[in-house]
Amino acid sequence: MAIFRKLARPLLASAFLTGGLRTLRDPKSAAPVAEPVTGPLSARIPALPDDPAKLVRVNAAVQVGAGVLFATGRFPRLSALALAAGLVPTTLAAHAYWTAEDPEERERLRIDFYKNLSLLGGLLIAAADTHGKPSLAHRVKNAG
Template sequence: MAIFRKLARPLLASAFVTGGLRTWRDPGAVAPAAEPVVRPLAARVPALPDDAATLVRLHSAVQIGAGVLFATGRLPRLSALALAAGLAPATLAGHAYWTVEDPEERARRRAHFYRNLSLLGGLLIAAADTHGKPSLAYRVRNAG
């Protein structure tokens, strides 16, 4: 199984690192789509910036950093959780296919939406992967 992890992690992380780099270079291309999610999120979490471009750039930095950590096997569970936490709002902001009337654009957004759901599933599996060792909760329960 170790060889699969060494191969699968960089493959899964590549989508986040390349997407993060693209967005880091040009946050203005994504900021308008993120605006409907940024406002409510910034209202609930005061530490977050309420400027869409700044939050998009922050999100891309997390994608790059967590993606590289995940790909190299450093803090894989934590980095997978960080990527998953950022993927959910990004998917809702960028691929809300139910708001689009044009059939071709709707189909394109739907495909991207379900691709992101698939990535989210992979990240959740990776976040729960203990490399065959008992979980921390199991070890704590049976430590005595």
């Protein structure tokens, strides 16, 4: 099973690394798409920047950093959770297919939305992966 982890992690991380690097190079192009989500998010979490371009840049940096950690097997559970946390608002902002009026655009956005849901599922599985060892909850429960 270890060989599958060593192979699967970089494959899963590749989407976040490429997307994060692309956004870091040009955050202003992603900012208008992200604005419907960044506004309410910044209002609810005061520590986040108000500027959509800055928030997009922060998310991209998290994608790159957590993607590298995940791909190399460093802190895989924590990095998978960080990637999953950033994927949710990204998906809601960039792939809101229910708002598109053009049928072709709606179909493209729908495919990307469900592709991101699949990535989210993979990240959640990775975040729960204990490498075959009993979980902390199981060890605490059976310690006595």
